[in-house]
Each structure stands twice: as C-alpha cells, then as structure tokens.
Amino acid sequence: MKLTGAQVIIECLKEQKVDLIFGYPGGAVLPIYDALYNTKEITHILTAHEQGATHAADGYARATGKPGVVLVTSGPGATNTVTGIATAYMDSVPLLVFTGQVAGNLLGRDSFQEVDIAGITTPITKHNYIVKNPESLPHVIREAFDIATSGRPGPVVIDIPKDVQTAMIDLKPASSQPLEWKTRGKWFEHAENNKENMDKALKLLARCKRPVIYAGGGVNIGAANRELVDFAEKIKAPVCLSLMGMGAFPGEHPYFLGMVGMHGTRSANYAVSQADCLIAVGARFSDRVVSKVEGFAPEAEIIHIDLDPAEISKNVASHLSICDDVKSVLKELTERVEEKQENEWNDQIRKWKQTYPLKYRGKGPLSPQFVLEKLYEVTQGQAIITTEVGQNQMWAAQFYKYKEPRTFISSGGLGTMGFGLGASIGAAMGRPDRKVINVAGDGSFKMNSTELATVAKYKVPIIQLLLNNHTLGMVRQWQDLFFQGRFSHTSLGPDVDFVKLAAAYGIRAYRISSNEEVEDVLREAVSLDEPVLIECDINPNEKVYPMVAPGEAISNVID
Amino acid sequence: MKHVLGVLVDNNPGVLSKVSGLFSRRGFNIDSLAVGVTENPAISRITIVVDGDDYIVGQVTKQLNKLINVIKVAIISEDSISRELALIKVKATPETRNQIVDIVNIFRAKVVDVNRNSIIVEITGDDKKIGALEDMLNDFGILEMVRTGNISIDRGLKMVKYIHPDNEEVKFYGKNVL
Numbered sequence: 001m002k003l004t005g006a007q008v009i010i011e012c013l014k015e016q017k018v019d020l021i022f023g024y025p026g027g028a029v030l031p032i033y034d035a036l037y038n039t040k041e042i043t044h045i046l047t048a049h050e051q052g053a054t055h056a057a058d059g060y061a062r063a064t065g066k067p068g069v070v071l072v073t074s075g076p077g078a079t080n081t082v083t084g085i086a087t088a089y090m091d092s093v094p095l096l097v098f099t100g101q102v103a104g105n106l107l108g109r110d111s112f113q114e115v116d117i118a119g120i121t122t123p124i125t126k127h128n129y130i131v132k133n134p135e136s137l138p139h140v141i142r143e144a145f146d147i148a149t150s151g152r153p154g155p156v157v158i159d160i161p162k163d164v165q166t167a168m169i170d171l172k173p174a175s176s177q178p179l180e181w182k183t184r185g186k187w188f189e190h191a192e193n194n195k196e197n198m199d200k201a202l203k204l205l206a207r208c209k210r211p212v213i214y215a216g217g218g219v220n221i222g223a224a225n226r227e228l229v230d231f232a233e234k235i236k237a238p239v240c241l242s243l244m245g246m247g248a249f250p251g252e253h254p255y256f257l258g259m260v261g262m263h264g265t266r267s268a269n270y271a272v273s274q275a276d277c278l279i280a281v282g283a284r285f286s287d288r289v290v291s292k293v294e295g296f297a298p299e300a301e302i303i304h305i306d307l308d309p310a311e312i313s314k315n316v317a318s319h320l321s322i323c324d325d326v327k328s329v330l331k332e333l334t335e336r337v338e339e340k341q342e343n344e345w346n347d348q349i350r351k352w353k354q355t356y357p358l359k360y361r362g363k364g365p366l367s368p369q370f371v372l373e374k375l376y377e378v379t380q381g382q383a384i385i386t387t388e389v390g391q392n393q394m395w396a397a398q399f400y401k402y403k404e405p406r407t408f409i410s411s412g413g414l415g416t417m418g419f420g421l422g423a424s425i426g427a428a429m430g431r432p433d434r435k436v437i438n439v440a441g442d443g444s445f446k447m448n449s450t451e452l453a454t455v456a457k458y459k460v461p462i463i464q465l466l467l468n469n470h471t472l473g474m475v476r477q478w479q480d481l482f483f484q485g486r487f488s489h490t491s492l493g494p495d496v497d498f499v500k501l502a503a504a505y506g507i508r509a510y511r512i513s514s515n516e517e518v519e520d521v522l523r524e525a526v527s528l529d530e531p532v533l534i535e536c537d538i539n540p541n542e543k544v545y546p547m548v549a550p551g552e553a554i555s556n557v558i559d
Numbered sequence: 560m561k562h563v564l565g566v567l568v569d570n571n572p573g574v575l576s577k578v579s580g581l582f583s584r585r586g587f588n589i590d591s592l593a594v595g596v597t598e599n600p601a602i603s604r605i606t607i608v609v610d611g612d613d614y615i616v617g618q619v620t621k622q623l624n625k626l627i628n629v630i631k632v633a634i635i636s637e638d639s640i641s642r643e644l645a646l647i648k649v650k651a652t653p654e655t656r657n658q659i660v661d662i663v664n665i666f667r668a669k670v671v672d673v674n675r676n677s678i679i680v681e682i683t684g685d686d687k688k689i690g691a692l693e694d695m696l697n698d699f700g701i702l703e704m705v706r707t708g709n710i711s712i713d714r715g716l717k718m719v720k721y722i723h724p725d726n727e728e729v730k731f732y733g734k735n736v737l
Contacts, residue, residue, distance in 0.1 A: 118573065119576070122576065122577055122580050123580060123581075123584045126627070127626075127627040127628075130573070147627060181627055184630055184631075184721070186624045186629075186630075186631065186632075308625075309621050309624070310618070310621035310622055310624070310625055312621075313614075313617070314618065
C-alpha cells in the first residue's frame with residue numbers, strides 16, 4: 001500500500017493504539033497535520049505552547065502508563081519541547097516527540113526554522129532519530145515506541161524532514177518478530193549474577209534485625225505496589241519512599257514511614273540511618289534522598305533491586321544487586337524469604353512515628369498543610385494530584401496520602417517549575433474517571449499559566465489549587481536558612497489577581513484566606529464538572545519541615 | 560589508570576556523537592578514540608582509551624550499554640595487541656638528516672617523505688614506543704605530528720564480536736566472545 005510519509009505516521013500511530021496526541025502545528029509539519037485532518041481515531045489537543053503539550057503528554061503517560069505523544073514543528077516548536085523532554089527523561093516517562101524538520105535539501109544550511117533537535121536532545125532522550133530515508137519511517141516509529149515503553153521507559157524524539165512527510169512509501173505490516181535492537185542481549189552478565197545474588201539476598205534478609213525498604217518510582221512504573229506490600233509484610237520491614245515513589249506503598253499502611261531524604265520524615269530518616277539492611281527497590285539514590293553519601297544508611301548492607309544496571313552503585317555502593325523487573329524480583333523474594341516476626345526494631349519504628357509525626361504551626365489564618373490535609377479528606381484520597389515544584393510539591397507529597405501508583409504526578413528529577421498545569425491537563429484526559437488537582441505555587445503557576453487557555457478551550461474539569469505566598473517559597477526558605485534572610489529577587493507580588501486571570505479564561509475561581517473556608521470551597525470545587533481555580537492566600541514565611549540541610553547526613557534533621 | 564574499551568556500534572550517522580557526547584556529559588575523560596568499520600559493514604568499532612578508576616570504567620561501560628546504537632562494550636585486556644600510527648614531520652637539514660634516519664631505523668619506523676627542510680616519519684606501535692620516538696625527534700624540532708589514536712585487539716580466540724544469541728557460533732566460541 002503506497003501512502004505519503006505523513007499518512008504512514010498516522011497509520012503507525014493507530015497501529016500503536018494512540019488515540020490522543022498533544023501538539024502545535026507549524027510549517028514543517030503541515031503534511032502531518034493535513035493527514036490528521038480526517039483522522040477520527042486520533043484526538044489532537046492543541047495547547048497554548050509546545051512546552052505545555054510536552055508536559056501534558058507526560059502527565060497523560062504518568063497517569064495511564066501509556067506513552068504520551070507530542071507533535072510539533074521544527075525550530076522553535078522543537079526547542080520549546082526541550083524542558084518537557086528533559087523532565088520526562090529524568091523521571092523515566094515514555095514519551096514520543098515527533099518534530100517536523102526542514103526538507104532534506106535545506107538541512108544544514110541554517111534554513112528558516114531549522115534546528116538540530118536530534119543533537120540538542122541527545123543527552124535527554126533514551127534515543128532519537130532523524131529520518132532521512134522515507135522507507136525507514138515505519139520501522140523507526142515502531143522501534144521508537146518499543147524503545148520508549150520497554151525496560152526503563154524514556155522519551156524518544158523522531159525528527160522528520162518535510163520531504164519525508166510527502167514522499168510515497170510502501171507501508172508493510174509490522175513483523176511479529178521481536179525488533180532487532182531488543183535481541184542483542186547486552187545485559188547477559190547481570191542476569192547471570194541475579195541468581196546468585198538472589199540467594200545471597202535471602203540469606204541477608206533472614207539474618208538482618210533492622211531492615212528498611214526504600215522504594216522509588218520504579219515500583220510505580222513496574223506496577224509492583226501489591227508485591228511491595230506483600231514483601232514488606234512478610235519481612236516486617238518499614239517502608240520509606242522517594243518523591244517519585246509516592247503511591248508505591250499505601251500512605252495509611254502501618255509500615256509506612258513517609259518520604260525519606262531532604263524533606264523526609266524523622267522516622268524515615270532515622271530508620272534508614274540505623275538500619276542494618278536497606279532494600280532499595282526501583283530507586284536511584286538521588287542526592288535529594290541521600291544528601292551526604294557517607295551518612296546514608298551507614299550501618300546497612302544494601303540490596304539494590306533495579307531494572308537498570310547503570311543505577312547499581314552509581315551514587316551509593318550496594319552490597320548486592322538484582323537487575324531485573326522489580327515486580328518479578330519482589331514476587332520471588334516474597335515467595336522464598338523466611339517469614340520474619342516483629343521485633344524491637346518495629347517497636348522503635350512505632351515509637352519514632354508517634355514521637356515525630358508530620359506537624360505544622362500555622363503562620364497565618366490559612367495553612368497550606370491544612371489545605372492539603374483537607375484535600376485528602378474531601379477527595380477520600382481518590383484524586384490524582386499533580387504538582388508544580390517547590391514548597392507546594394513537598395507539602396503535596398507530605399500531607400496527602402497516596403494509595404496507589406500513578407496518583408502522584410510530579411517533576412522529581414528535573415524539578416521543572418511550570419510542569420503541573422500541563423501535566424494535570426494530560427492526566428485528566430488520560431483518567432477521566434478521576435478528579436485531577438494541580439497543587440501549585442504562584443511562581444511555578446505563572447511560568448506556564450498560558451495553558452489555562454487549553455483548560456478553557458477543552459473545558460478540562462481540573463482544579464488548580466494555587467498556594468499563593470507571593471514569593472518563590474522554597475528559594476526564600478533557603479535564603480532564610482542559609483543566606484541570612486537576604487531575600488534576593490524572590491518576592492513576586494502582589495502582581496497578578498489570579499481570580500481575575502481565571503475569569504479572563506472563563507474559569508470559575510475562588511479565593512480562600514482562612515482555614516475555616518477550606519472545606520466548603522474544596523467540596524464545592526470537587527463536585528463541579530468544570531475547570532476551577534482556587535487561590536489560597538498563605539504566609540510567605542511558611543516553611544517545609546522537616547529539612548536536612550544540603551550536605552548533611554539525613555539523620556541531622558531540622559524542624 | 561588507563562583502560563581500553565572495544566565498543567561495537569551500529570554503523571549509522573550520528574552514533575559517534577552519541578558516544579562522545581556521553582563521555583563529556585558524564586564527565587569521563589577520553590585519552591583517545593579511534594573508529595572504523597569492522598568485518599561486518601553494518602557495525603563499526605570504536606576503541607576508547609579511558610583514564611579512570613574502576614568506578615569510572617564501570618559507569619562508562621554501563622552508560623555506553625544503555626545507548627541503543629551500542630551493540631557491545633568490552634574491556635580489552637592488558638596483554639592485548641595495541642597499535643597506533645603516527646606521522647611526524649621533523650625539521651631536517653643536510654647535517655641532521657642522517658642522524659634522524661638512524662634514529663628512525665632503530666625504532667623500525669619509516670621515512671615516507673623527504674625534502675630540503677624536513678622529513679616525514681611514519682611510526683606504528685603502542686603509546687610508549689611512539690612517545691619514545693617523539694622524545695628523540697624533539698631534539699631536531701618537530702614541526703607537526705598527527706596520531707590515529709590507539710586500536711587494540713585481544714589475543715587468541717578471545718574477541719569482541721557481535722553474534723546473535725540464537726546463533727550456533729555462540730556455543731562454539733563460548734566465553735571467548737566478550
């Protein structure tokens with residue numbers, strides 16, 4: 001069957017069961033947009049900015065587990081996706097970014113809207129392509145989807161020159177054989193060690209007295225949450241999570257310690273610091289968790305379970321590693337491990353949890369932590385929470401309890417301010433059965449608030465919960481604690497009337513300034529099937545505690 | 560400590576920049592890098608000399624393996640055959656020319672071009688041998704030098720080769736294939 005390159009792209013998207021894409025048209029993708037014009041099977045969401053499209057596709061992917069697809073033009077269209085791609089790369093999100101490119105005969109001549117997007121995105125993609133041979137297009141798209149979604153997922157960029165989009169191509173059906181790249185078996189050696197290390201791990205688990213599980217985003221991606229609960233309950237080990245791990249272990253479970261690291265709970269940080277065996281599952285020992293390497297789990301033998309061999313001993317040396325899908329590893333460990341009994345360690349953990357619960361002292365009539373607690377109550381923990389970056393993100397991680405994977409969507413690795421609004425749009429479109437709430441700060445929100453246009457245009461029934469302290473709260477917190485209160489360029493307002501801003505987009509908005517108003521407003525907002533913005537007027541001196549100062553051991557907590 | 564890596568990659572445009580970009584991004588230092596096609600025209604082999612401890616080499620290997628276009632990464636053993644080719648242009652007068660030729664002969668190098676003011680010497684060998692000749696020729700004034708970078712190959716049946724895991728050859732070569 002002879003089709004144009006553009007039609008081939010559409011057919012391949014259908015073949016991959018893509019029914020929703022996010023994008024922004026332009027000169028170098030006109031043929032693809034033309035092919036999209038009569039395609040009923042694929043809904044295209046036009047965002048206000050390509051970065052918003054990328055974050056939306058990312059949010060969609062994180063909420064559903066399916067790959068997010070972005071379609072943008074060459075040059076600035078492509079470069080506008082860069083922050084979104086890097087965000088997805090750092091958090092292992094499967095994303096397919098199709099960028100238009102100038103025609104082959106114009107390549108390399110600094111043509112209008114030409115940019116080397118493959119070169120630019122090489123360090124922030126799992127893989128990327130420039131399709132120069134039209135005949136390779138179907139293979140490239142099939143391989144790209146396979147690469148983006150298999151193993152440790154990640155973003156893939158496909159750069160397609162305009163002449164390839166118009167070339168006539170013979171589209172052959174996909175082969176049922178595994179793609180060649182997958183058959184290379186590069187990780188044989190690691191798989192060989194797995195068996196031996198699994199046996200060693202079982203012995204270690206049997207003899208340890210103070211085990212702690214530290215789980216990360218890999219458990220959410222690998223849908224291994226059930227297996228994690230079974231494992232923890234069998235070895236009676238408390239569980240702490242990284243930011244990306246939120247949802248991997250139920251927030252109400254008696255073994256749950258909370259987040260670990262810079263803004264982790266005292267119980268989590270103390271437990272890790274005194275553990276004699278740390279089982280890291282689908283986590284990468286980020287500096288925001290580890291802080292001072294020598295001070296992290298200093299007494300523990302570390303078992304590291306991760307799909308990606310490159311994560312083993314990258315930041316913190318482990319004693320044993322098992323490189324495989326976390327779900328199957330946890331399953332096998334649980335089946336084979338000796339059931340343990342609770343001991344003094346579990347008593348100690350309970351004591352810490354009682355002595356050091358997350359707490360806050362309201363610094364004004366409205367406390368952000370109170371808002372998050374109420375939100376949990378009102379939504380009964382059933383909502384999907386997206387966040388921006390900074391204090392809002394930390395409070396959302398601390399004071400809302402997540403029951404299952406893919407309910408907490410946040411830019412963990414890159415820490416992208418402006419991520420949340422776009423992500424909430426994509427999450428809502430992927431999970432229409434759930435209420436999606438974006439917890440934002442005023443600084444982050446302003447970065448991409450143009451996407452309110454998308455929210456309004458498509459009437460996306462999401463809530464923007466804007467914690468407005470008129471400042472860059474987290475930076476201000478650091479200035480207060482480590483720069484003698486010299487608040488250099490972190491005061492933002494009063495500048496924007498967010499209620500009026502929402503009104504300009506035809507979005508219903510509320511303003512809350514005391515704890516008493518919170519519950520009613522939240523209840524009303526959650527019940528509405530339309531976009532809502534809630535501005536919460538909070539004190540700029542509110543801080544995120546507990547906190548570990550940068551470079552300190554995580555047992556050295558201030559609050 | 561120096562380590563030599565043999566890296567098999569797809570012979571595609573853009574692959575070299577993906578590999579070299581990885582080194583700069585992760586802060587690994589490359590002493591030399593040489594690339595050329597292998598017995599299989601679809602596969603190129605990159606020989607990289609890395610300076611670093613075991614942690615660095617472990618990281619380099621793992622990160623390289625993550626690149627889709629990298630087919631195989633192997634650490635070449637120290638007793639392997641290593642060679643590099645250098646072309647050295649040396650200042651030469653009628654008075655010094657013979658002395659230079661004598662030195663060149665001792666090193667079993669070759670004079671490949673002569674004119675009134677200079678000589679071009681071709682030498683093949685490992686890093687040490689080339690370094691030693693360079694040192695000797697410095698006395699006469701080196702005008703220009705160009706080096707290919709090191710390439711290495713293991714002795715005997717030990718080899719860096721891509722064989723599909725289902726292929727019968729795997730059983731034949733067994734563990735020799737890195």
